Amino acid sequence: xxxxxxxxxxxxxxxxxxxxxKGIPVTLKRTDHCGCLRPGDVGRQVVLAGWVQSYRDHGxxxxxxxxxxxxxxxxxxxxxxxxxxxxxxxxRNEDVVLIRGAVTARGPKAVNPKIPTGWIEVVxxxxxxxxxxxxxxxxxxxxxxVNEDLRLKYRYLDLRRPEMTEALTLRHRVxxxxxxxxxxxxxxxxxxxxxxxxxxxxxxxxxxxxxxxPGAFYALPQSPQLFKQTLMVAxxxxxxxxxxxxxxxxxxxxxxxxxxxxxxEMSFVDREDVINLVTELLRRLWKQVLDVELATPFxxxxxxxxxxxxxxxxxxxxxxxxLRDVSAAAAQTDCAVFQQALAAGGCVQMIAAPGAAGLxxxxxxxxxxxxxxxxxxxxxxxxxxxESEAGAMGGPIAKFIPAAVQQELRRLTGAxxxxxxLAVADTREIGxxxxxxxxxxxxxxxxxxxxxxxxxxWIVDFPCLERQAGGRLxxxxxxxxxxxxxxxxxxxxxxxxxxxxxxxxxxxxxxIGGGSIRIHQRQVQARMFALLGISxxxxxxxxxxxxxxxxxxxxPHGGIALGLDxxxxxxxxxxxxxxxxxxxxxxxxxxxxxxxxxxxxxRQLQELAIGVIAGPKRG
RNA sequence: GGGGGCGUAGCUCAAUUGGUUAGAGCAUCGGAUUGUCGAUCCGAAGGUUGCGGGUUCGAUCCCCGUCGCCCUCGCCA
Numbered sequence: 001x002x003x004x005x006x007x008x009x010x011x012x013x014x015x016x017x018x019x020x021x022k023g024i025p026v027t028l029k030r031t032d033h034c035g036c037l038r039p040g041d042v043g044r045q046v047v048l049a050g051w052v053q054s055y056r057d058h059g060x061x062x063x064x065x066x067x068x069x070x071x072x073x074x075x076x077x078x079x080x081x082x083x084x085x086x087x088x089x090x091x092r093n094e095d096v097v098l099i100r101g102a103v104t105a106r107g108p109k110a111v112n113p114k115i116p117t118g119w120i121e122v123v124x125x126x127x128x129x130x131x132x133x134x135x136x137x138x139x140x141x142x143x144x145x146v147n148e149d150l151r152l153k154y155r156y157l158d159l160r161r162p163e164m165t166e167a168l169t170l171r172h173r174v175x176x177x178x179x180x181x182x183x184x185x186x187x188x189x190x191x192x193x194x195x196x197x198x199x200x201x202x203x204x205x206x207x208x209x210x211x212x213x214p215g216a217f218y219a220l221p222q223s224p225q226l227f228k229q230t231l232m233v234a235x236x237x238x239x240x241x242x243x244x245x246x247x248x249x250x251x252x253x254x255x256x257x258x259x260x261x262x263x264x265e266m267s268f269v270d271r272e273d274v275i276n277l278v279t280e281l282l283r284r285l286w287k288q289v290l291d292v293e294l295a296t297p298f299x300x301x302x303x304x305x306x307x308x309x310x311x312x313x314x315x316x317x318x319x320x321x322x323l324r325d326v327s328a329a330a331a332q333t334d335c336a337v338f339q340q341a342l343a344a345g346g347c348v349q350m351i352a353a354p355g356a357a358g359l360x361x362x363x364x365x366x367x368x369x370x371x372x373x374x375x376x377x378x379x380x381x382x383x384x385x386x387e388s389e390a391g392a393m394g395g396p397i398a399k400f401i402p403a404a405v406q407q408e409l410r411r412l413t414g415a416x417x418x419x420x421x422l423a424v425a426d427t428r429e430i431g432x433x434x435x436x437x438x439x440x441x442x443x444x445x446x447x448x449x450x451x452x453x454x455x456x457x458w459i460v461d462f463p464c465l466e467r468q469a470g471g472r473l474x475x476x477x478x479x480x481x482x483x484x485x486x487x488x489x490x491x492x493x494x495x496x497x498x499x500x501x502x503x504x505x506x507x508x509x510x511x512i513g514g515g516s517i518r519i520h521q522r523q524v525q526a527r528m529f530a531l532l533g534i535s536x537x538x539x540x541x542x543x544x545x546x547x548x549x550x551x552x553x554x555x556p557h558g559g560i561a562l563g564l565d566x567x568x569x570x571x572x573x574x575x576x577x578x579x580x581x582x583x584x585x586x587x588x589x590x591x592x593x594x595x596x597x598x599x600x601x602x603r604q605l606q607e608l609a610i611g612v613i614a615g616p617k618r619g
Numbered sequence: 620g621g622g623g624g625c626g627u628a629g630c631u632c633a634a635u636u637g638g639u640u641a642g643a644g645c646a647u648c649g650g651a652u653u654g655u656c657g658a659u660c661c662g663a664a665g666g667u668u669g670c671g672g673g674u675u676c677g678a679u680c681c682c683c684g685u686c687g688c689c690c691u692c693g694c695c696a
Contacts, residue, residue: 060653074656093646112656135647137629142645143657144631149688203695223696249695250620261696373692477696504696514696561696576689586688 028098028128035071039119041103046122048073049130051160052095053141055088062088066099066122067140069165073117075099077124084127094133094140094157100126148578152592155583167580171568173289175242178262181281187240187264192227194220194244199542202478203247206257214609220246220258223561225478226546228265229518232557233549240264242564251587253576254510254566258585262513262567265559271501271517274558275300275458278505278513286454290571298456298505306459311436313462316509317455319448321439323432326350329408330425335400337380341425349431350423352415353442357383357394359420367422367438376424376434384410385417440509457506464491464500465531472533477502479528480546481516482558488524495531501558512567515560522550 030049037046050068062077062085077088091097101124112118137153138146140160151158158164179189198205198219205219221227223245231239243263251257266274279296286292299317306315309322330338330348338348359367364381371379382401383394392398393406401409415421422438424431443449464483465473473495475481482501483491490498501517519525525547529539539547565577578584585591605612 054656054658056655056658058653058655058658059651061655062653063655063658065656072656076654079653107654110654110656114656118656135629137646139630139646141657142630144645146630147626147688150630152688245696247695250693252695253690255695511696563696587690588687590687592688 033070034066034068034073037117042105044103047100049098052091055091074121075124076121081125084124087127094136096131098128099124155593182240187238190239192224196221206246206248209608232267233554237267257589260564261561263561267555267557300458302461307432311432314506314511318453319443321351323349323435324413326412329405332405333401335397338425346427348425350421351435352413353420355418356420357418371434374434375430380423382421384419459504461499462502464498477516480518482519513562517558520554520556
């Protein structure tokens with residue numbers, strides 16, 4: 001090939017904007033990826049393919065930063081390669097090019113230590129401009145953050161950014177490892193239907209009209225729960241799926257209408273088997289993807305311990321500020337709010353905020369206000385030490401607390417001078433809720449959360465059931481969760497106290513997965529439905545296929561689902577699961593790139609026997 | 620459904636107490652430039668201040684409505 005021709009391209013005619021590159025044949029074939037070249041490649045002839053990230057035209061020498069998925073490398077055009085040089089001078093951001101040249105060591109003064117390829121550059125001999133780009137709405141290399149709605153509209157530009165490429169790459173490595181791990185442990189990857197039966201329990205469903213059955217609908221699955229149990233009855237023993245799930249509820253930074261779970265189910269196992277397997281999976285993920293060695297087994301808390309110590313069932317164990325029940329000490333005070341709460345059968349709970357005795361009255365008022373919004377009647381506070389002498393207590397209620405009880409409170413909470421005690425006197429549940437929330441808020445405010453911690457904890461022994469405001473019992477996990485064997489008798493007498501063979505895995509205060517051992521006996525399942533107020537007819541209508549399956553030889557089985565998006569988000573320390581999904585939706589469920597959801601043709605509705613009551617919103 | 624924040628040039632932002640011709644950096648276009656890497660230098664172009672209404676002599680600024688995005692409570696495993 002003639003090095004002087006610089007390829008087959010005619011001049012680009014950039015200024016005239018007659019910019020078609022149609023009909024120009026591509027003759028070069030890629031040999032290497034931009035970001036992978038190293039000093040060891042010096043001397044090699046390579047062909048690179050990628051996008052122009054920036055160009056620096058010095059009149060003579062021209063530099064082009066060429067980017068592909070692997071990274072960026074600097075390409076140099078010298079005037080001696082005249083044709084290539086002439087084309088290079090007309091390059092613009094995000095043009096797509098193929099470049100042939102020699103990998104060359106940079107001179108000592110020309111090294112750029114900021115990029116991995118900064119010790120070498122490619123001296124171009126030939127360039128083919130595959131496709132010219134119009135000036136994009138934003139540049140993938142732009143240092144300032146771009147509005148998220150713009151990023152979502154031009155997602156293909158956004159995904160060119162290294163952070164996004166990194167996220168999708170890591171996500172791929174995570175799912176690949178999950179599949180490999182499952183394969184090693186005897187799991188079969190089995191797909192389950194997306195067009196599914198509507199079972200209006202739990203989350204609101206997306207409905208899909210059936211053309212062949214006018215007036216009837218499929219639902220998109222909230223999860224493959226019932227199918228995976230059915231697969232166990234089928235004797236497939238171990239099932240795994242990277243499963244898409246759909247829930248039509250309001251969105252958050254960590255919630256999308258469609259999201260992904262690692263869903264798995266195993267036969268002839270108990271709780272320990274599932275916990276051990278998932279612990280090993282997580283240990284391996286952190287080791288092989290993040291190069292972090294996790295200490296296993298992970299700590300384990302019963303649901304009740306988690307609530308008593310942290311006020312929530314997904315405790316962030318990276319910091320202290322634990323709740324303490326100080327009811328016994330509070331009973332020995334003359335404090336009216338304490339006495340009233342205790343008399344009403346409630347309790348007094350406290351947290352000790354280290355070094356927070358210096359909070360201003362205004363800050364304390366704000367805490368009190370948020371406590372009220374969370375349902376408390378108020379928030380009592382005590383400053384230890386502070387303005388007065390060491391060992392003293394300050395605050396509006398301090399004078400009602402005898403010295404001996406003050407000492408007892410210090411002992412119970414582990415607080416000392418300079419700390420702040422916050423107390424809620426109310427029902428136990430409100431105390432949990434309020435102090436659990438304040439605990440997180442204070443930890444952030446007081447900077448008590450250590451970075452770079454990976455605090456996993458298993459939460460076990462959840463209550464099976466929960467009594468709703470109206471007095472009705474509902475399943476806390478789902479109605480197929482088996483009670484602990486020793487708690488089976490409680491179902492008849494005190495059902496709220498029965499604990500379940502359920503487990504959640506929590507990382508840094510975020511629930512990343514949950515599962516249970518399922519009921520595999522029809523009689524137990526029938527009792528559970530009865531407790532939940534689901535009549536046999538209703539149960540048969542909604543879950544008949546599973547009840548049938550339980551009659552024909554169901555093995556004991558159980559499983560878990562891990563939220564893949566949240567898991568990857570935490571691994572990458574991103575603030576939103578949208579940043580670890582290729583094509584996420586906005587808070588109102590819109591896809592700004594494709595403009596879904598959109599109105600449809602009347603003909604389509606007619607075919608589906610659907611009438612629309614309210615029209616779509618007008619922009 | 621409720622609460623809060625944001626919306627100004629293609630992008631990121633500024634604009635004094637409501638005041639005269641709405642500015643800057645990047646991107647774009649033209650020119651210069653042989654070692655840059657957020658290149659540099661000279662020049663140019665670029666605005667329905669999300670949209671609609673109101674108050675005012677005068678609105679980017681104040682008020683009402685509306686649309687969009689984000690955070691959050693409710694909701695949701």
